[in-house]
Amino acid sequence: MKYDIILAGVGGQGILSIAFVIDNAALEEGLFFKQAEVHGMSQRGGAVQSHLRLADAHIYSDLIPLGQADMILSVEPLETLRYFEYLKPDGAVVSSSTPYTNISDYPVLEEVFREIKKAPVHVLIDSDKLAREAGSVRAQNMVMLGAASIFLPLKEDSLKKYIPVLFEKRGPQLVQTNLKAFDLGRQAARAGGR
């Protein structure tokens, strides 16, 4: 078994928190993983991505070859498209539909969606709405993780075990918010997304 994921978003959206949960869940289930991430300059509101690879045997490359990713998991719709060439022809796109418009030449949103829908398997999630429903607009990353969880080769329980680890220092309220965000994302993906 091998499962390659491109995680995408804008610096500050918390894609490394998504990665933290998946990494630890994978370790818990006895899988091998490698996860290449971006730190430094690009974290300041720029495009960020992480290559996350899961397998049941040793993984060599930290980077995913083009056309090999099983999933693009993105917290921002334009960022989803940036990594399309990494996706396998039958790979899954799990994308937020909430744009992060900190650039002046952001394309027409409907055109972005139209491109995303060209992927044979895609789920668009209104992460902003569901995160607010869960209690915090900052929980969009956990909404998207929940949505992706229906495809991931990991148990729901293994994933949910590591969400509290991320947020417990900042109080039980935030833990509950993020667990709820995960659940709402998962339900929305089950229902086919947006």
Next chain:
Amino acid sequence: MEKIVLLGDEAVALAAVQAGLTAAYSYPGTPASEIMEFLIRHSEGGRKYTAKWCVNEKVACEEALGVSFAGKRAMVSFKHVGLNVAADPFINSAITGANGGLVVVVADDPGMHSSQDEQDSRYYADFARILCLEPTNHQEAYVMTREAFDLSEKFRIPVMIRLVTRLAHSRSSVQTAESRQQNQGLEYGTWQDWTLLPGNARRRFKILLDRQKELLDYSENTPYNQLVLNPAGGRLGVVVSGIAFNYFKEVVAGLPAEPSCLKVSTYPFPVNKLRQLIDRVDEILVIEEGYPFIERFIRGVTGIPGKTIRGKLDGSLPASGELTPDLVARALGLPERTGLKLGDFKLAGRPPQLCVGCPHADTYKALNEALKDFPRPVVFSDIGCYTLGALPPYNAIQTCVCMGASVSMAKGGSEAGIHPSVAVIGDSTFAHSGITPLLDAVFSNKVMTVIILDNGTVAMTGTQPSFGTGEPLDRLVAGLGLDQNHLRIIVPLPKNHQENVRVIKEELAYRGLSVIIARRECIQIVGEKKRS
């Protein structure tokens, strides 16, 4: 022992602690910062070693050298350009030699994710004539760092660990081993070894040269340099180092048979192993992250008669940027694979930018307005978040070269007739390398304006502590001998815009040296405080 999830940087840090580290020093810089961040976090559990951010890399390297002199184990870590700053103590530490184990960790940034060049630190190790270890993965990063301390004490030289961004910032699981105690009872270094008067230095240099054979023997025999000969693999042989080994192994299954391969993870380069490979193949492909260091070594001036050598020099692989599995596949002659295409959809770029509410943005707005009536002003800038002021909508700066260069270049610019000649430098960059050029400018009361952006932190690399901030910064600048009337402090906030423009204009009009400190806390720090 336990298996834990670590960044490559963190694997190095934990290995150092478990190898009996007494002290570690660093200055923040991507992709090396997480080494010290881990060491500081990890020491909070009452573990008895020193882990400190230093004012710059030279100071960090010298502090580590003091620890080694005392017979204890020391580590210094920084990004590749940090080694330029530390080059003086680094090169000379190979002459004094190490007493307690001394490990120098350098994280190169091929592809310049967060850097101004992609220099290859293996040249520095070669230049200093010391051992360089280049791990291919997290487990090797852990094991080789532990061994680096032993090798440093065995050969009595500093040992370099070379990382690259993709290992430093990649996360995987690592199997740890039993911890070793810190050194006890090792004598201090002797003055004959450590006082580099010419007579001592010549003797020490000879010792270093004589030791080269032992270093080469180590490299020839270490299991990290692995030669796998495969007669079925045909006429092609591959020499591959560091993280490039992973890309090779990732894609090689696409070939009908795996070519013979020499994996290189330590330098000096294992020459005999290379000869064994060359004897069995006609064509050698060198795959390495960074400059064509190994490739040039193999090729020499005239190449090898009857053999084809391929790599970055003949264009089989790109001469700049990061390697990827796809580039390695192409060099091996494998077909290209791609995923979905976007067609004619135009993908807008999303470069990094100053945060909403960033104090630098307000300073740049005021500076731009104060300068708008001058025909040819120049703003020399420096390394930090504020370098993003080069981009729209600010378009506020014209240079960024290296730590501290803003102040020195503004002085040179002023001497070449530029007016206004303005330097813009962050508080931590000023502490790192801005103080000495400002002293130089004070000495000649040069007509120039230095703006110190004091946001109280090293923001770009993750809000590490700054050494030159707040009121002590004011006293430091005054203490350099600056005319007190031309040390001004402004608070960069939208509501203060007109006032700030006025202050900057006044100082631009002054025919001497002015320093304006623009002081407001980084909004990342404000946010962190709110959240905690």
